Amino acid sequence: xxxxxxxxxxxxxxxxxxxxxxxxxxxxxxxxxxxxxxxxxxxxxxxxxxxxxxxxxxxxxxxxxxxxxxxxxxxxxxxxxxxxxxxxxxxxxxxxxxxxxxxxxxxxxxxxxxxxxxxxxxxxxxxxxxxxxxxxxxxxxxxxxxxxxxxxxxxxxxxxxxxxxxxxxxxxxxxxxxxxxxxxxxxxxxxxxxxxxxxxxxxxxxxxxxxxxxxxxxxxxxxxxxxxxxxxxxxxxxxxxxxxxxxxxxxxxxxxxxxxxxxxxxxxxxxxxxxxxxxxxxxxxxxxxxxxxxxxxxxxxxxxxxxxxxxxxxxxxxxxxxxxxxxxxxxxxxxxxxxxxxxxxxxxxxxxxxxxxxxxxxxxxxxxxxxxxxxxxxxxxxxxxxxxxxxxxxxxxxxxxx
Ligand code: CTP
Numbered sequence: 001x002x003x004x005x006x007x008x009x010x011x012x013x014x015x016x017x018x019x020x021x022x023x024x025x026x027x028x029x030x031x032x033x034x035x036x037x038x039x040x041x042x043x044x045x046x047x048x049x050x051x052x053x054x055x056x057x058x059x060x061x062x063x064x065x066x067x068x069x070x071x072x073x074x075x076x077x078x079x080x081x082x083x084x085x086x087x088x089x090x091x092x093x094x095x096x097x098x099x100x101x102x103x104x105x106x107x108x109x110x111x112x113x114x115x116x117x118x119x120x121x122x123x124x125x126x127x128x129x130x131x132x133x134x135x136x137x138x139x140x141x142x143x144x145x146x147x148x149x150x151x152x153x154x155x156x157x158x159x160x161x162x163x164x165x166x167x168x169x170x171x172x173x174x175x176x177x178x179x180x181x182x183x184x185x186x187x188x189x190x191x192x193x194x195x196x197x198x199x200x201x202x203x204x205x206x207x208x209x210x211x212x213x214x215x216x217x218x219x220x221x222x223x224x225x226x227x228x229x230x231x232x233x234x235x236x237x238x239x240x241x242x243x244x245x246x247x248x249x250x251x252x253x254x255x256x257x258x259x260x261x262x263x264x265x266x267x268x269x270x271x272x273x274x275x276x277x278x279x280x281x282x283x284x285x286x287x288x289x290x291x292x293x294x295x296x297x298x299x300x301x302x303x304x305x306x307x308x309x310x311x312x313x314x315x316x317x318x319x320x321x322x323x324x325x326x327x328x329x330x331x332x333x334x335x336x337x338x339x340x341x342x343x344x345x346x347x348x349x350x351x352x353x354x355x356x357x358x359x360x361x362x363x364x365x366x367x368x369x370x371x372x373x374x375x376x377x378x379x380x381x382x383x384x385x386x387x388x389x390x391x392x393x394x395x396x397x398x399x400x401x402x
Pocket of ligand 1 (some may be wrong): 306321
C-alpha cells in the first residue's frame with residue numbers, strides 16, 4: 001500500500017534515534033521511498049551512515065551543503081515528500097516548529113513543506129508533561145499537524161511513564177492506513193441531513209423550541225461526507241460547528257426547514273431527518289412583544305407541517321430516514337412511525353437510557369426498517385454510531401437504489 005510513496009523522515013536528537021533506524025528500515029521494506037534528514041543533535045546519537053544504509057538514499061543534514069546544483073535541497077525535499085515524519089521529535093524541535101523557527105535543515109524543511117507532517121514525540125515524562133511542551137503541541141495541532149502520541153514504559157532516563165517513541169511497527173501501520181484507498185460508498189450521491197431544534201416564534205422576543213443540541217445530526221452529516229456524499233446539512237439554531245466539507249443551510253422555523261429540504265429533495269439519494277422539529281407553532285405570531293397581564297394566559301397552538309410525512313408522500317427513489325425519541329416500547333412506536341410517515345427507516349432511541357438522547361456525546365439506537373428489520377446499535381460515540389448507521393443502511397440498500 002505504501003509502495004513508491006515518498007516519505008521524508010526527519011530525525012531529531014534524542015536517545016530514541018536508534019528506533020528511527022528501525023523505522024526507516026521497515027518503511028523501506030514495506031516499499032516506500034524513504035529519505036532521511038537529521039538535526040546536528042541527532043547525529044550525536046547515530047551517524048548518517050546507518051540511515052543511508054537503511055534508506056538506500058543520501059542523508060541530509062546541512063542546509064548549505066547543496067549536493068545537486070540544479071535544486072535547493074531543503075525546498076526540493078519539502079516538495080518531494082508525500083508525507084513527512086518527525087521521529088523522534090524532541091521538545092526543542094516541537095518548540096521551534098510551534099514558533100516558526102528555521103535554524104537547521106529539519107526545521108527549515110518543515111516550514112517549506114505542503115505535505116502532511118506527523119510528529120512522533122519522544123522525551124522524558126516530565127518534559128512531555130511540561131506546560132510549555134503541552135502548549136506547543138496544542139498550537140501545532142491547531143496549525144494542522146498530526147501527532148503520534150508517545151507510548152508508556154521504561155524511559156532511557158530511568159523513569160517509567162509516557163514519553164517513549166511509538167514502536168516502529170505501529171508507525172508503519174499508521175502510514176499504511178493513511179495511504180490505503182478510502183472506502184467511499186456514497187461517492188456521487190447527495191445526502192440531505194436535518195439537525196438541531198426548530199424555533200417557533202410567539203412574538204418578536206419569544207419562541208417555542210426544545211433541547212436538541214444538534215450533535216447526532218451533525219455526526220450524521222459528517223459521516224455522510226466521510227463516506228463520499230455531497231452533503232447538505234439543514235440546521236436549526238445550535239451551538240456547535242459544522243463539520244468540514246458539508247454545505248450548511250441555517251434555518252429557524254419548521255416551515256423554513258421544510259422549504260430548505262424541498263429545495264434539495266428531488267436530487268437527493270438519502271434524506272436523514274435527525275432534527276427535533278417542533279410539533280406545534282403559535283396560531284398567531286404577535287407582531288409586538290406580548291405584555292404581562294393579570295391571570296392566566298393561553299396561547300393557541302397549531303400543528304406544524306410534518307416534514308417527514310410530506311417527504312414520505314412525495315418520495316420517488318429517495319431513501320427516507322427518520323429519527324424517533326421514545327421513552328418506552330421503542331421498537332413498537334418506531335414501527336408505527338415508519339408506516340405512518342412512509343419512511344424507509346426510523347432510528348429510534350430510548351431517551352431514558354443513560355448516555356442516550358439530547359446533549360450527550362454518546363447514543364444507543366435501534367434501526368427499524370422496511371421488511372420488518374430491527375437492529376440494535378449499542379452505546380458508542382455519536383460520530384462512530386453515525387458511521388455504523390450509514391454503513392448498515394448502505395448494506396441493506398445495496399441491491400436497490402444505492
Ligand atoms: N418530524 C418532521 N416534522 C415534524 C415533526 C417531526 O419531519 N413536524 C420528523 C423528525 O425529524 C423525526 C421524526 O419525524 O425524524 C420524528 O417523528 P415524530 O412523530 O415527530 O416523533 P415524536 O415527536 O417523537 O412523536 P410523538 O411525540 O408522537 O412520539
